[in-house]
Amino acid sequence: xxxxxxxxxxxxxxxxxxxxxxxxxxxxxxxxxxxxxxxxxxxxxxxxxxxxxxxxxxxxxxxxxxxxxxxxxxxxxxxxxxxxxxxxxxxxxxxxxxxxxxxxxxxxxxxxxxxxxxxxxxxxxxxxxxxxxxxxxxxxxxxxxxxxxxxxxxxxxxxxxxxxxxxxxxxxxxxxxxxxxxxxxxxxxxxxxxxxxxxxxxxxxxxxxxxxxxxxxxxxxxxxxxxxxxxxxxxxxxxxxxxxxxxxxxxxxxxxxxxxxxxxxxxxxxxxxxxxxxxxxxxxxxxxxxxxxxxxxxxxxxxxxxxxxxxxxxxxxxxxxxxxxxxxxxxxxxxxxxxxxxxxxxxxxxxxxxxxxxxxxxxxxxxxxxxxxxxxxxxxxxxxxxxxxxxxxxxxxxxxxxxxxxxxxxxxxxxxxxxxxxxxxxxxxxxxxxxxxxxxxxxxxxxxxxxxxxxxxxxxxxxxxxxxxxxxxxxxxxxxxxxxxxxxxxxxxxxxxxxxxxxxxxxxxxxxxxxxxxxxxxxxxxxxxxxxxxxxxxxxxxxxxxxxxxxxxxxxxxxxxxxxxxxxxxxxxxxxxxxxxxxxxxxxxxxxxxxxxxxxxxxxxxxxxxxxxxxxxxxxxxxxxxxxxxxxxxxxxxxxxxxxxxxxxxxxxxxxxxxxxxxxxxxxxxxxxxxxxxxxxxxxxxxxxxxxxxxxxxxxxxxxxxxxxxxxxxxxxxxxxxxxxxxxxxxxxxxxxxxxxxxxxxxxxxxxxxxxxxxxxxxxxxx
Numbered sequence: 001x002x003x004x005x006x007x008x009x010x011x012x013x014x015x016x017x018x019x020x021x022x023x024x025x026x027x028x029x030x031x032x033x034x035x036x037x038x039x040x041x042x043x044x045x046x047x048x049x050x051x052x053x054x055x056x057x058x059x060x061x062x063x064x065x066x067x068x069x070x071x072x073x074x075x076x077x078x079x080x081x082x083x084x085x086x087x088x089x090x091x092x093x094x095x096x097x098x099x100x101x102x103x104x105x106x107x108x109x110x111x112x113x114x115x116x117x118x119x120x121x122x123x124x125x126x127x128x129x130x131x132x133x134x135x136x137x138x139x140x141x142x143x144x145x146x147x148x149x150x151x152x153x154x155x156x157x158x159x160x161x162x163x164x165x166x167x168x169x170x171x172x173x174x175x176x177x178x179x180x181x182x183x184x185x186x187x188x189x190x191x192x193x194x195x196x197x198x199x200x201x202x203x204x205x206x207x208x209x210x211x212x213x214x215x216x217x218x219x220x221x222x223x224x225x226x227x228x229x230x231x232x233x234x235x236x237x238x239x240x241x242x243x244x245x246x247x248x249x250x251x252x253x254x255x256x257x258x259x260x261x262x263x264x265x266x267x268x269x270x271x272x273x274x275x276x277x278x279x280x281x282x283x284x285x286x287x288x289x290x291x292x293x294x295x296x297x298x299x300x301x302x303x304x305x306x307x308x309x310x311x312x313x314x315x316x317x318x319x320x321x322x323x324x325x326x327x328x329x330x331x332x333x334x335x336x337x338x339x340x341x342x343x344x345x346x347x348x349x350x351x352x353x354x355x356x357x358x359x360x361x362x363x364x365x366x367x368x369x370x371x372x373x374x375x376x377x378x379x380x381x382x383x384x385x386x387x388x389x390x391x392x393x394x395x396x397x398x399x400x401x402x403x404x405x406x407x408x409x410x411x412x413x414x415x416x417x418x419x420x421x422x423x424x425x426x427x428x429x430x431x432x433x434x435x436x437x438x439x440x441x442x443x444x445x446x447x448x449x450x451x452x453x454x455x456x457x458x459x460x461x462x463x464x465x466x467x468x469x470x471x472x473x474x475x476x477x478x479x480x481x482x483x484x485x486x487x488x489x490x491x492x493x494x495x496x497x498x499x500x501x502x503x504x505x506x507x508x509x510x511x512x513x514x515x516x517x518x519x520x521x522x523x524x525x526x527x528x529x530x531x532x533x534x535x536x537x538x539x540x541x542x543x544x545x546x547x548x549x550x551x552x553x554x555x556x557x558x559x560x561x562x563x564x565x566x567x568x569x570x571x572x573x574x575x576x577x578x579x580x581x582x583x584x585x586x587x588x589x590x591x592x593x594x595x596x597x598x599x600x601x602x603x604x605x606x607x608x609x610x611x612x613x614x615x616x617x618x619x620x621x622x623x624x625x626x627x628x629x630x631x632x633x634x635x636x637x638x639x640x641x642x643x644x645x646x647x648x649x650x651x652x653x654x655x656x657x658x659x660x661x662x663x664x665x666x667x668x669x670x671x672x673x674x675x676x677x678x679x680x681x682x683x684x685x686x687x688x689x690x691x692x693x694x695x696x697x698x699x700x701x702x703x704x705x706x707x708x709x710x711x712x713x714x715x716x717x718x719x720x721x722x723x724x725x726x727x728x729x730x731x732x733x734x735x736x737x738x739x740x741x742x743x744x745x746x747x748x749x750x751x752x753x754x755x756x757x758x759x760x761x762x763x764x765x766x767x
Contacts (some may be wrong), residue, residue, distance in 0.1 A: 012314065012317040016310075016313060019305075019310070026298070026302060027302070030294070030298040030302075033298075034294060034295060037294060042265065045215065045219065045265065045282050046257060046267055048280075049215060049280050051214070052214060052278065053269055053271060053278045055211050056211050056225070056278075057271060059108060060182075062110065062111075063108070063111065064184075067162075067184040067201075068188075070116065070186065070199050071184075073100060075096050075097045076116070076186065076197065078090075078093055079093050079120075079121070080118065080120065080186060080196035080197045081196070082121075083120060090121075094121075094125065094130050098127070098129075098130060101114075101127055109207055109759070110201065111201060113201075113202045113204070114202065115199075115200050115202075116197060116198070116199050117156045117197060117198045117200070118197050119156070119194065119196050119197065119198075122134065134148075135148055141171070141172060141202070142170070142171050144169035144170065144171055144176070145169060146168075155183065155200060158185075158194065159185045159194065159195045160185045160195075161184070161185065162184055163182070164181070164182055164233075164274070165180065165183065166180065166229075166231035166232060167179070167205060167232045167234065168180075168181070170202070177204055177206070178204075179202050179203060179204055180203045180208065180233050181200060181201070181203070182200070182201040182203065183199070183200050183201075184198070185198050186199065205235075208225065209235065209236040212225075212234070212236050212280070213236070215280045216237045216280075219283065219286050220282070220283055220286055221238075221281045221286070222236065222239060222280070222281045223278075223279065223281070224278075225276060225278055226276065226277045226279075227274070227275065227276055227277075228274070228276065228277075230243075230247070237281070239281075239283075240281065241261070241264070241281070246261060246266075256268065260284065263283060263285075264281035265282045265283075265284060266280070267279065373402070376401070376403075377404045378455075379402070380398050380401070380402035380404060381404075381452065381454045381464070382454055382456075383398065384511070384514050385454070385456075385462055385464070385515060385518045386515065395512065409466075409509070409510055410466065410508060410509050411464060411465045411466030411517075412465045412478075412481060412505060412506075413462065413465075413505050413508070413514060413517040413518040413521050414462070414465060414481070414502060414503070414504045414521060415463075415518075415525045416461040416463065416501075416502055417500055417501045417503070417525055417528075417529065418433060418436050418437070418440075418460070419499045419500055419501060421433055421459050430458055433458045433459050434458075436496070436498050437455050439492065439496055439498065440453075440461055440492060440500070443492060444463065447484060447487055448484055452464040452465075452466065462521075464514065465481050478538075481504070485502050486536075489502075501529070503521045503522075503525035503527075503528055503536075503537045503539070504517075504521055504537070504538050505517035505518060505519070505520030505539045506540060520539040521539065523539065523542070524539040524541075524542055525537070528542075548592060549582050549588055549593070550578075550581045550586060551582070551596055555574065555577075555578060558574055559575070559603060560606070562574065563649055564607070566649045566650075566652035566653040568650070571645040571646070571649060572646065575600075575645060576642075578596075578600070582596055597629065600629075600637075600641055601629055604641070604644060604648075605623070607648060608622055608623055608626065612652065613648065613651060616654075616655075622648065625640070625644055626644060660699055660703055663691065663696070663699060664699065664704060666689050667708070670685060670689070671685070671712055671715055675712060675716050675719065675738065675739050676719075676739045677739055678740060678741045680712070682696070682697060682709075685708070696708070713749060714753070716738040716740070716749075717738075717749070717750060720734055720735075720738045720750060721761070723738070724758055724761055725762075725765055731746070731759060731762075734746070734758070735747075746758070
């Protein structure tokens with residue numbers, strides 16, 4: 001370890017520095033994330049309280065609007081201005097008035113309980129009935145801290161102008177609760193000690209407190225609403241501090257929106273409308289729960305990372321320093337350096353000097369290799385044309401090695417046959433041919449600006465015309481190639497008296513098909529020489545007799561696979577390709593044609609001998625059609641096979657559709673049985689029908705036209721409507737029975753689907 005110590009220390013120190021820098025950056029990010037998380041949590045709490053305040057003020061404004069509507073109610077004005085004559089009362093007017101105020105409570109739960117006192121008749125009107133003796137009303141609805149006479153004097157006997165009585169204990173038909181009271185005398189401009197009529201709205205504390213559940217349900221803690229004098233309007237939650245002590249605490253700033261007090265974050269918002277104060281206390285540990293999780297995970301991960309990083313640094317320092325030391329030893333040994341000669345030199349300096357020398361040698365070798373590049377490229381092109389390179393990966397690797405390529409994925413292979421030297425093989429003739437090949441390649445380079453050509457024998461040059469759009473913005477088509485070769489022919493003859501015949505294969509669509517185009521060009525050039533044709537000969541212009549038909553195994557398997565998948569269009573294309581290859585590009589004998597038709601019929605019969613086709617109602621008819629195909633009528637064979645393939649694809653598609661319908665029905669049945677389960681998810685439904693989640697989601701929408709989540713919600717709402725009409729359960733109980741975790745979520749969903757709240761729906765149905 002002694003001889004590794006300097007290099008080892010260098011590596012280890014660098015690793016430690018690299019480890020410390022991101023650790024510092026991580027710590028800064030951690031502090032920032034803690035601060036941001038805390039800020040976001042506080043902002044969320046303030047926003048939630050602000051929303052509760054806005055909703056409450058809107059509801060109270062609706063209550064005030066209700067009293068304004070009463071003030072202009074003609075029936076109430078008539079009753080107020082009538083004079084009572086003993087025991088006689090305007091029963092019809094009172095009944096008419098009762099009907100006109102009956103529906104107010106259906107749209108605002110703050111108006112569920114209210115009454116109107118008519119002083120001239122000494123009668124109290126409620127949405128449900130009329131009390132001709134106030135004491136009878138007070139027997140059922142009274143303040144626990146007020147007697148009947150105090151109630152008459154404070155509520156019925158005074159003039160009230162949008163007055164709000166703070167929270168007081170109240171008895172509602174024997175049930176103890178606490179209420180906030182809103183009072184308004186009529187007419188609105190009453191200033192005397194008493195008024196003809198008084199409207200009193202009794203708002204249960206729970207109704208107001210429900211508006212604050214968004215905070216307490218989410219964070220816990222407590223919430224409080226008080227009026228401008230500090231009197232309680234509504235409160236909710238646990239562990240509420242002594243508010244009087246909190247108000248007297250000098251460290252508590254009443255004008256501050258959010259601040260920590262003991263272990264709670266106290267959020268305070270004051271209403272500009274009525275001066276009410278909205279406060280919420282959120283436990284510190286709940287508020288900073290996310291921040292604490294980040295803190296725990298950060299310290300845990302940082303500790304583990306530091307420990308593992310140090311261990312890895314030690315291992316890497318040793319592992320990386322050992323090869324350098326061995327390299328130094330090898331270099332010393334190879335260059336014959338003695339230990340005494342290098343003792344005073346740093347190992348890195350020693351390596352630098354000797355590696356520089358090796359680089360110089362490498363550069364000289366590279367220069368020599370560059371001289372060999374044309375030979376390497378020529379060898380690559382020959383291998384590509386001859387088909388030695390089988391796969392795209394092999395072609396790309398060989399092209400990279402030769403620092404070349406074919407400049408595109410599609411094109412044509414061309415063979416240029418120099419004329420006039422057939423049967424001559426003297427040294428002078430070979431030299432002339434060599435010169436002619438060089439002239440043709442150089443002329444092509446001058447005309448086209450590039451060359452992808454190689455010598456093939458003594459009198460042939462093979463040229464690859466490929467798309468060069470990515471390189472030059474041009475693309476070779478048949479017209480461009482013909483024009484270029486014609487120009488090459490004229491220039492070669494005019495300048496050098498060289499004549500040649502050209503043959504081109506069909507277009508190749510990928511690098512792996514270059515050999516196929518070359519083989520076609522070979523056949524075309526042989527055909528041209530045999531028939532003594534001049535100029536340019538294309539492969540598709542030659543028709544050659546073939547002793548065998550073309551229907552390889554891979555094409556048969558592709559046809560079988562497409563029909564099994566129900567892809568009728570692709571199956572039709574394959575059939576057309578088979579017929580085209582054996583009629584347009586081959587001259588088959590009658591026997592070969594009959595064998596080809598027999599092979600196609602055999603393919604279809606193999607497909608037909610499967611369960612899905614045997615069980616279908618068209619098995620026998622398809623079998624008879626396949627057997628009855630006659631090879632003599634070549635024109636009708638293609639259309640008949642296409643029709644049979646299409647019919648088989650229809651069977652496959654029909655079976656798929658039936659399977660899809662059964663799956664959807666299975667999903668609907670499962671949802672119908674388990675919609676009341678709040679844990680019912682897409683994953684559980686997919687598990688039940690044994691299909692992937694994405695598959696059943698898309699399948700359900702394709703078959704039914706609606707999303708699965710919308711269908712589940714519809715089922716739940718239909719059941720909720722039935723339970724509401726039965727009137728046996730509360731809204732909270734119904735929300736649980738139809739699969740909702742909270743009544744708030746149920747109410748929102750019900751209103752989104754039906755347009756009204758559950759309570760309003762039930763009341764309208766009863767009415």
